[in-house]
Amino acid sequence: MEAAELDTAQPVRILVYSDNPQTRTAVISALGPRPHPDLPPVEYTEVATAPVVVQRLDAGAADLVILDGEATPAGGLGLARQLKDEIADCPPVLVLTGRRDDAWLADWSRAEAAVPHPLDPFELGSAVIGLLRTKSS
Structure with a gap:
């Protein structure tokens, strides 16, 4: 199996990064x-x-990464760009932006998708499903 393929017999491993535990809980919920x-x-x-995050991805521990662009001290947008530069076969990255107008920052970060705060469960779910389907094809 290539690293870019999603094994549908195994659970999907999603890494959720934020310094704010409420944001992590909101994403998972x-x-x-x-x-x-x-x-x-x-x-x-x-x-x-x-x-x-870097340690886990170096170990190949995620099929999809969700990064909070509002995290401190390391924001998810800069971290996404770093991951794309440094991690071989980096999994798809979704960034959570501070507002819809920050979509250009998500493009700069090389993330495959972006969803703005406040989180809309339908928009987040749609983005994640799209990334996972793309990964499995």
């Missing part, structure tokens, strides 16, 4: 245990610091 019936169930890994 919005997506739930299975964002779509055609996709496998999800295993979430919550991460509060950028170095741990």
